Amino acid sequence: MLHVDNLTLTQGNFTLSADWRVPEGRRVAVIGPSGAGKSTLLGALAGFVPMAGRLSLDGQPIHDSRPEARGIAMLFQDSNLFPHLTLRQNVGLGLRARLRLTAEEHAQVDAALARVGLDGLGDRRPGAVSGGQQSRVALARVLVQRKKLLLLDEPFAALGPALRVEMLDLVARLTEETGATLLMVTHDPKDALRIAQDVIWLDAGVAHAPQAAGPLLSDPPPSLKAYLGSG
């Protein structure tokens, strides 16, 4: 369970408040207009943006913890892999913050790479594989990180539509297997409907509590309706 208690973000004129909880294992889409603070909200949860309020994950307060100690894995819009390290090293850093791994850890890394369909590519560098494969490597690292909460800040935005859907389906399967909770920023209500159970709607400085995706998107409140358009 993720508790967000009286969270307030302030950056210049911009403010965002949130006060809600997300049950364990839920998949939640975060939608809202550009500049509404979707990325900033995720950044605050992950520990990269200063905030007021309290955060806890499974009862553990985390708002004062460093990013690596929060039990959260996050994929960013870009630069999710270190370009000078092999795919195996990139995944291995999710296990431990060092490059040398034990035989057992090696096996874990290779299993994770195999799970995302990249068997045998571990010795390549990110520049030598496709964009879709790079996304899979980042997901393999998320797998070995074994965090309770996964945050996706549109990491697949640069992929084509078919590939993006494929990645989101893979994310849905992986979080189902690991039981991790998922918060994902998206622009596309179809993506939200496809893999999210709930939706957090950002509007006018408020991140509204998660609501069931289907009903919310089929009968949206006026501001969300304006954002979605009549498509």
Added chain:
Amino acid sequence: MQGADIGIGRLGGPLAALAVLIPIGAAFAAVLWRGAGALSFGPADTAALRFTVTQAAASAAISVLLAVPVARALARRRFFGRGLLVSLMGAPFILPVIVAVLGLIAVFGRGGWVNAGLALFGLPPVSIYGFWGVVLAHVFFNLPLATRLVLHAWESIPPAQYRLVAQLGLRSWATFAVLEWPLLRRTLPGAAALIFAVCLTSFAVALTLGGGPRATTLELAIYEAFRFEFDLPRAAALSLVQLALALGAAALALWLAPDLPRSGGAARDLGRPDAPAGWRRWADGVIIALGAAFLLVPLAALVGRGLGALTDLPTSVWSAALTSVQIAALSTVMMLALALPFAALIASARSGGAEALGLLGLAASPLTIGTGWFLILHPWTDPAAWTLAVTALVNALMALPFALRTLVPALRAGLADYGRLAAQLGLRGVRYWRIIALPLARPQIGFAAGLCVALSIGDLGVVALFAAPDQATLPLQMARLMGAYRMEAAAGAALVLMALAFGLFWICDRWGRAARR
């Protein structure tokens, strides 16, 4: 969104800053303490001040003015070897000053090619010594730098604008007024300020081509006050004036300076549809040829002279070469130990300010630092025993501003791109350095190390103060050979020195680029 705090440079940065401040501060304290009370600044010193400023101003103005036609021609013409020529223009930066001076003497000196040509027409000979000789040497070093700076700016004009100009049928003059003049107005003051600052602290050029009451720089005056007269009050007064002048110029240069291009001319090569044909094409060709000749002929003359002498070089040259390599290696290690944590501090700082500290290395005169450390060491021990260490340290401090200019953007980009990912994976401090920062910045580290090793091996500064008669670096040995009019042997030594400077730079730069791929 904000980046992440990886905790690099937090501990090492301030330590490195102290390691820069203390040697410089201690040197100044020593000079002031021994010299104060009776600060004296005589008419000869006023003359030195005037000479220093006028030669630097003339060098900056001429370099920048000549750079404009060369850069303009290079910007709008494409020809075989253009990339190589632009790369070669980076070479004077790491070319040992004394090597270039010897090459210039071979061309412009008493028995040089230019005077031989003038004599053919019955014209009086020109002298390379004195004001114009010093300016000539400075232009030799800085014209290529200025050309690269201006060319860099020129190539930053989007190609679409040239296409637009070609489509509108604007004449050469109109193109200049519309596109190029605004650009030059932004670039030239910075380039001139940078060259002015560099020429202010000129020592080796003044030592070899200047001298005497009418062509002595402050830096040379400090050396003479100290080495020949042991007149500490005078050395202290000169050091203070030099510091004030250099700090002012460095601040001006920092404020105005354009970014140093790491590799000019490599930009998108779309050609220039607006480039005029006809006689202007030939004029551009002549300008480029003259610019290239000015750079290359002195070096070729030197190679011609020195090759014959290579086989029977005095052994003193080889032992001096060994000393020089040792100093350069030590200096490069010191520079990296200072520059990396310092650069990390600057790169992770929210506001600038620390960067100015790195400039101290440029502003503080090497001769003053040398004088200060001589005074500190003298009561306790024989300063000559510390020649290696002090020379290496001063060389490292001199290379520091250039190293920071190279390293800070690389570390900053690494933090911006991968800082949050690294934070999330717990890669902090030493681990971030080892696994992320050092491998990512390896090309810049190699380049900075190459600059330092080449600058250090070619430096003729502090070592001239410290060295005992039986001690020498290669540049100092060359100066001694020149002083003894053994020009053939000096040319041979110059070849060895040039090969070492370029070779060691190449090795370091190559090491940096060998990463990945």
